[in-house]
Amino acid sequence: MQHLTSKKPAKCAICGSEESTPGTYPMVIGVGRICMNCAMQKVRCEVCGDEVKRLTSSRFQGRTLCLKDHMKEVEKYKQHIVKTYDEENEPLTTILEKVMKEQPEGYTLVTIRRGRNSTHVWEAEYEKTEIFQSRCS
Ligand SMILES: [Zn+2]
Ligand SMILES: [Zn+2]
Known part of the structure; x- marks a missing residue:
């Protein structure tokens, strides 16, 4: 948030009114000043x-969230890890081996898919094991 130190008066992200003294508008996460x-x-x-x-x-x-739910959503967001592998750098068999071997601790592999708009990038998605298990039981 480098904008916080800028000396230029901010415009309200909701109604567009300009602040009279730079740096007086509060910052709202995901909205702005x-x-x-x-x-x-x-x-x-x-x-x-x-x-x-x-x-x-x-x-x-x-989505508009109260701070309590914001914390929860951020936590949920962190429950997924996506790693990418490039078939141009290594053969698919090596990638698949790595995907299994390099599984982050505490996470379970959910899916392997082609990267978006790519014919050689693979994405491996892992989910926190406890979440994965609670969904599957
Ligand atoms: Zn306003
Ligand atoms: Zn809430």
Whole structure:
């Protein structure tokens, strides 16, 4: 967030009004700098339905969240690891071996797929083992 130190007055990301003194607008995660009017407005968390001030909310992956759910979503996000391998660097058999051998500790392989828009990149997706097991039982 290098913008925080910039001396240029920020524009409110919601209503577009410009701050009179640079650096006075608070920052909302996923939204940007907003004015105090907008900061005090109530928004509804899309996960638990609680009404919170916009100042204490966040936007994460397109959803408005209260801070509690924001923490949970970030945690969930971390529950997946994607590793990429390039078939141009090594043969597919080696890649497949590596995918199994280089499985991160505490994670289970969920899928191996072609990288998007690529004919030689492979993506191996791992999920936290405890999550994987809770989904499968
Ligand atoms: Zn505003
Ligand atoms: Zn919530």
